Amino acid sequence: MKNNNISNRVAPNIAFRVEDFLLEYKDKTILDDLSNLLTGKLYRAEKNKLVISTLYKILQHTDYTADLVMLKRNASDRVKERLVDLPFSNLILVEDVDEITLMLNTGRIKYYVDKKERLSRINNEYAISLERARNII
Numbered sequence: 001m002k003n004n005n006i007s008n009r010v011a012p013n014i015a016f017r018v019e020d021f022l023l024e025y026k027d028k029t030i031l032d033d034l035s036n037l038l039t040g041k042l043y044r045a046e047k048n049k050l051v052i053s054t055l056y057k058i059l060q061h062t063d064y065t066a067d068l069v070m071l072k073r074n075a076s077d078r079v080k081e082r083l084v085d086l087p088f089s090n091l092i093l094v095e096d097v098d099e100i101t102l103m104l105n106t107g108r109i110k111y112y113v114d115k116k117e118r119l120s121r122i123n124n125e126y127a128i129s130l131e132r133a134r135n136i137i
Contacts, residue, residue: 002102011065012110014133015092015100018070021114023082035039047082051130054113055087057137064137065089069100069112094104111136 016022023045058066067090068083075093083091092109094100098116103109104124111126113133128136 011049011063013065013067013078013089014111014113015069015103016051016055016065016088017112017118018068018079018083019074020045022048022068022086023079024048045082047086051084051113054130054134054137057134059087059089062137064110067092069094069108069109073094082134100127 024047026046055066058064060105067094068086068088070079072095075091080091092103094103100109100112101124102118103121104112104126109126111128111133112122112124113128113130114122116129119127119129123125
């Protein structure tokens with residue numbers, strides 16, 4: 001609801017990838033790799049401040065809703081606790097990347113934002129980089 005405009009239409013959404021995008025892995029050194037092996041990559045990951053500021057801008061200044069996309073196998077309670085304080089509407093759990101393509105093709109997701117290296121796996125023109133998402137906003 002923007003500017004007190006109540007309607008029955010569903011707002012289009014922009015979905016952001018959680019793994020290695022919103023939560024950036026610490027894997028620069030051998031010590032990081034060893035710690036990741038013992039505790040898990042997602043538990044030691046840091047939040048990407050640029051993605052978080054984009055989420056705030058979407059929710060405060062646009063008609064879009066902001067969703068997060070995460071693989072089911074990585075969706076532990078400990079990781080979900082790290083996402084609680086972030087500004088998003090829904091957490092979408094998927095089995096694999098093909099489900100994201102299906103959601104884009106059927107209109108379940110309007111835009112999908114991820115790293116440029118992984119966008120080639122999603123066969124859709126609405127799979128975009130963070131820079132392009134910020135330009136759309």
